[in-house]
Amino acid sequence: MKRLLKISLTYLVPAIFIAILIYGLNFNHQIRCILVEYDLSSLRKETDNLYVSAGMDKIDAALLKENIEASRKRLSHFFDTVYANPVFLAGDSENFMRTYGAQLNSPGMNHITPIGSYIVLGPKGLNRDVISHELVHAELVYRVGWWNREMEIPTWFDEGLALMLDYRYKDSDAMWNILTKKGEEAPSLKELEKMKDFIRITQKSPYLSYVTSMREVSRWWNVVGLNGFAEFTDRIKNGEHFPSAYKETENKFSRMTKK
Numbered sequence: 625m626k627r628l629l630k631i632s633l634t635y636l637v638p639a640i641f642i643a644i645l646i647y648g649l650n651f652n653h654q655i656r657c658i659l660v661e662y663d664l665s666s667l668r669k670e671t672d673n674l675y676v677s678a679g680m681d682k683i684d685a686a687l688l689k690e691n692i693e694a695s696r697k698r699l700s701h702f703f704d705t706v707y708a709n710p711v712f713l714a715g716d717s718e719n720f721m722r723t724y725g726a727q728l729n730s731p732g733m734n735h736i737t738p739i740g741s742y743i744v745l746g747p748k749g750l751n752r753d754v755i756s757h758e759l760v761h762a763e764l765v766y767r768v769g770w771w772n773r774e775m776e777i778p779t780w781f782d783e784g785l786a787l788m789l790d791y792r793y794k795d796s797d798a799m800w801n802i803l804t805k806k807g808e809e810a811p812s813l814k815e816l817e818k819m820k821d822f823i824r825i826t827q828k829s830p831y832l833s834y835v836t837s838m839r840e841v842s843r844w845w846n847v848v849g850l851n852g853f854a855e856f857t858d859r860i861k862n863g864e865h866f867p868s869a870y871k872e873t874e875n876k877f878s879r880m881t882k883k
């Protein structure tokens with residue numbers, strides 16, 4: 625017993641300490657968000673799920689609350705029911721995204737962690753399109769579960785679905801046709817599976833990554849609809865792999881519409 629304790633103290637405790645240290649160094653933005661409740665010197669708590677930078681104007685904060693509410697309604701109209709209730713952190717300075725978000729040059733982003741989603745909005749992300757986009761990511765992970773989302777959901781599906789409720793690209797077909805020569809030079813879905821490749825292609829043009837993804841997900845959604853989406857997320861939640869869940873749902877619902 626003593627020997628076991630000695631081995632634990634010699635190897636296990638340092639290993640756990642190193643693991644926590646590595647996680648902290650790599651995921652320091654996530655940790656800041658998770659510990660948001662204890663960061664009230666630089667943030668102001670507006671509601672249970674909304675923290676804004678301490679200096680944010682009261683009217684801007686009120687407008688943001690309205691925009692979050694309107695975005696939730698946008699999702700409710702589309703998904704019928706919205707289950708996810710992520711925590712929002714929002715700031716009106718460029719520095720905010722660097723502190724709580726990521727190094728990406730993005731107006732908003734989502735830390736999807738095993739204990740919940742934390743949406744970070746910078747000054748250009750306080751609007752309904754960016755908020756709706758990030759809420760869709762939170763809704764998808766709520767429905768399929770964190771692990772399944774990490775393991776099964778390709779980036780193109782996650783981003784394509786989010787873009788359907790993000791109207792910044794609603795008139796993007798003409799640009800997509802020009803840039804891809806009517807789809808001939810569009811990236812394949814395989815190339816858009818992993819986030820690092822998705823980002824690389826986005827750097828060439830978001831019309832190539834985001835719009836290619838949205839076109840495919842919209843096509844699929846038009847076949848499966850809300851009931852098909854619910855069945856698809858249940859299949860993933862129950863352990864089915866993405867390619868089969870995606871295709872089988874489409875097959876089943878296209879047969880139903882043909883009847």
Ligand SMILES: [Zn+2]
Nearest residue numbers: 757761783786
């Ligand atoms: Zn996104």
